[in-house]
Amino acid sequence: MAARIAAVSYHLPAATLSNADLAAEFPEWSVEKIGAKTGIVNRHVAADDEFASDLAVAAAQRLFDEHGIDPNSIDYVLLCTQSPDYYMPTTAVLVQERLGLRTSVGATDITLGCSGYVYALGLAKGLIESGQVRNVLVLTTDTYTRFVNPRDKSVRTLFGDGASASLVTDDGGADALGSFVYGSDGSGGGQLVVPNGGLKGSEAYPAASPEARGFESNGYDLYMDGPGIFNFTLEIVPKSVDAVLAKAGLQQDEVDLWVFHQANAFMLEHLRKKLGVPSEHFVVAMGESGNTVSSTIPIALVEAERAGQLTRGMKVMILGFGVGLSWAGAVLEW
Template sequence: MGARIAAVDYYLPERVLDNEELATEFPEWSVEKISAKTGIDRRHISAPDEFSSDLAIAAARKLFARDAIDPQTIDYVILCTQSPDYFLPSTSCIVQNALGVPTSAGATDITLGCSGYVYGLGLAKGLIESGQVSNVLLLTADTYTKFINPADKSVRTIFGDGASATLVTGDGDVDSITAITYGTDGAGGKSLIVPNGGLRAGAALQPNAEPIVRELTPSGYDLYMDGPDIFNFTLRVVPRTVEEILTKAEMEREDIDLFVFHQANAFMLEHLRKKLKVPADRFFVSLAESGNTVSSTIPIALADAEGQGKLVKGMRVMLLGFGVGLSWGGLVTRW
C-alpha cells in the first residue's frame, strides 16, 4: 500500500491588497517596480477576526465539497502552521472538531514554513505506509500578514495569507511519493524571524530584527527577513537538493515533467530556473494573485497547474520547499 496525493484545493481570504494600494502607501515604490521586483500583483489578507484555523477549515470544506469526501473517512489530520490560533490547544484539534472528523482520528500541528508541505507529505506517507492509517488530511494555513509591521514595505509586498487542503490516501503505488529529501540549518534561524510575541520575546537571537533598530514603531510581532541571506541560502541549497532528489529517484532532470517549487518571489524562481537549466514550460510559477503564502505556496501552485491543464495524470512532479528555519525538503510524486 503506497501513499499518493488524491486531491488538492485551497482557500484565500476575501480582502485583497494590490500593488496600487501599496504604491499609494509607499510612493517611492511604483506599481511597476513592485510587480517587477516580486512578480506579485495581489495578495490576500486575513480579516482581523480570521485566523489559521478558519482558513484551514475553509480549505478543507472546499476540498470535501468538490471531491465528495466524507470527513468521517479521515484517519489523521496534519496541520502545518507557524501562526497558530493559540499556544495551546493545537490548532489541528480545533480544526478536527469543526470539520466533523471522527474522534478516533489523530491530529497534530507541525511548525514549519516554506518547507512544511513537503514535510507534511513525508509524515503522511510514513503514517500510511506503516499501516497506521489509510487517509490523511494534510492542511497548511498561515496568517503571516498579522506578524508584519505595517511600515515594513519589504515584507508587505511579498507575503499573503492562505490555506490548502490535501487528501493523501493509501491506494497508490509505493513510488507515488518518493525520493524524499530533507535539510535543516538552524544557524540561519535569525534570517527570517518574528522576534516578538513568543515567550522569548526580545531575546538576542537576532538584534537587527528589533523594530526600533529598523526605525519602525513596534507593533507586537514585527516579522523580520534578511532578504539577501535568504536568497544566498536558496542558491546554495536548492541546486544541490535537486541533484540529491534525482539521485534517490534514479532519474534524470529530463524525466521530471513539472517542477513546482516554493513560490517565494518571481525573481528568485527565475534565477533558480536558469541556474538549473529547466525549460520555462516545465517550471510552474503561480504567485501573482496570491503572493508568498509560506506553507501553502506549493499546494496552491499544484491546484492551479492542474486547473490550467499543465498538470495531468501520470506526470512526474518534483516538489521543493525552502526557507524559514532554515529548512528545506523535496520529493518526486506521480500525479
Template sequence: MGARIAAVDYYLPEAVLSNEDLSREFPEWSVEKISGKTGIDRRHISGPDEFSSDLAIAAARRLFERDGIDPQSIDYVILCTQSPDYYLPSTACIVQDALGIPTSAGATDITLGCSGYIYALGLAKGLIESGQAAKVLVVTADTYTKFINPADKSVRTIFGDGAAATLVTADGSDTSLTAMTYGTDGSGGKSLIVPNGGLRAGAALQPKADTAVRELVASGYDLYMDGPDIFNFTLRVVPETVEEILAKAQLEQNDIDLFVFHQANAFMLEHLRKKLKVPAEKFFVSLAESGNTVSSTIPIALADAERQGALVPGMRVMLLGFGVGLSWGGLVATW
C-alpha cells in the same frame, strides 16, 4: 502499499492588498516596481477576526465538497502552521472538531514554514505506509500578514495569507511519493524571525530584528527578514537538493515533467530556473494573485497547475520547499 496525493484545493481570504494599494502607501515604490521585483500583483489578507483555523477549515471544506470526500473517512489530520490560533490547544484539534472528523482520528500541528508542505507529506506517507492511517488530511494555513509591521514595505509586498488542503491516501504501488529529501540549518534561524510576541525576546537571536534598530514603531510581532541571506541560502541549497532528489529517485532531470517549488517571489524563482537550466514550460509559477503564502504556496500552485492543464495524471512532478528555519525538503510525486 504506498501513499499518493489524491486531491488538493485551497482557500484565500476575501480581502485583497494590491500593488496599487501599496504604492499609495509607499509612493517611492511604483506599481511596476513592486510587480517587477516580486512577480506579485495582489495578496489576500486575513480579516481582524479571521485566523489560521478559519482558513484551514474553509480550504478543507472546499476540498471535501469538490471531491465528494466524507469527513468521517479521515483518520488523521496534519496541520502545518507557524501562526496558530493559540499556544494551546493545537489548531489541528480545532479543525478536526469543526470539520466533523471522527474523534478516533489523530490530529497534530507541525510548526514549519516554506518547507512545511514537504515535511507534512513525508509524515502522511509514513503514517500510511506503516499502517497507522489510510486517509490523511494535510492542511497548510498561515496568516503571516498579522506578523508584519505596517511600515515594513519590504515584507508587506511579498507575503499573503492562505490555506490549502490535500488528501493523501493509500495507493497500490510505492512509487507515487518518492525520494523524500530533507535539510535543516538552524544557524540561519535569525534570517527570518518574528521577534516579538513569543516567550523569548527575539533580539537574543537576531539583534537586527529589534524595531528600534529598524527605525520602526513596534506593532506587536514585527516580522524580520534578511532578504539577501535568504536569497543566497536558496541559490546554494536548492540546486544541491534537486541533485539529491534525482539521485534518490534514480532519475535524470529530463525525466521530471514539472517542477513546482516554493513560490517565494518571481525574481528568486527565475534565478533558480536559469541556474538549473529548466525549460520555462516545465517550471510552474503561480503567485501573482496570492503572493508568498508560506506553507501553502506549493499546494496552491499544484491546484492551479491542474486547473490550467499544466499538470495531468501520470506526470512526474518535483516538489521542493525552502526557507524559514532554515529548512528545506523535496520529493518526486507521480500525479
C-alpha cells in the same frame, strides 16, 4: 501500501492588498516596480476575526466538496502552521472538531514555514505506509500578514494569507510519493524571524528588532534578511535537486514539472535559469495570492492543473525552502 496525493484544494481570504494599494502607501515604489520585483499582483489578507483555523476549515470543506470526499474517511489530521490560533491547544484539534470529524482520528500540528508542505507529505507517507492509517488530511494554513510591520515594505509586498487541504491516501498501487530529502540549519534562524510575540523575546536577534529598523513595533515585526535568504536558496536548492534526483533514480529531463516554494518571481527565475529548466516545465503561480508560506506549493499544483500545465501521470519535483533555515524536496506522480 503506497501513499499518493489524491486531491488538493485551497482557500484564500476575501480581502486583498494590491500593488496599487501598496504604491499609494509607498510612493517611492510604483505599481510596475512592485510587480516586476515580486511577480505578485494581489495578496489576500485575513480579516481581524479570521485565524489559521478558519482558513484551514474553509480549505478542507472545499476539498471535501470539490472532490466528493467523505469526511468520515479521514483517519488523521496533520496541520502545518507558524501562526496557530493559540499556544495551546493545537490548531489541528480545533479543526477536527469544527469539521465534525470522528474523535478517533489523530490530529497534530507541525511548526514549519516554506518547507512545511513537503515535510507534512513525508510524515503522511510514513503514517500510511507503516500501516497506522489509510487517509491523512494534510492542511497548511498561515496568517503571516499579522506578523508584518505595516511600515516594512520589503516583506509587506511579499506575504499573503491562505490555506490548503490535501488528501493523502493509500491507493494500493505503485509508490507515487517519495524520494524525500530534508535539511535544516538553525544557524540561519535569524534570517527570517518573528522576534516578538513568543516567550523568549527578541534578544537573540538584535538586528530584527523594530527599533534597529526604525519602526514602531506592532507586537510581532516579522524580519527577513533578503540577501541572506536569497544566497541560501541559490546554494541549497541545486544541491537538494541533485539529492532528490539521485534518490529517485531520475535524470533531470525525466521530471515533467517543477513546483518550488513560490517565494517571489525574481528568485524563482534565478533558480530556473541556474538549473536549466525550460520555462514551460517550471511553475510560477503566485500572482494572485502572494507568498503564502507552506501553502504556496499546493496552491501552485492546483493552478498548474487548472492551466493544463499539470496532468495525471506526470512526475513532479516539489521543493520547499526558507524559514528555519529549513528545506525539503520530493518527487510525486500526479
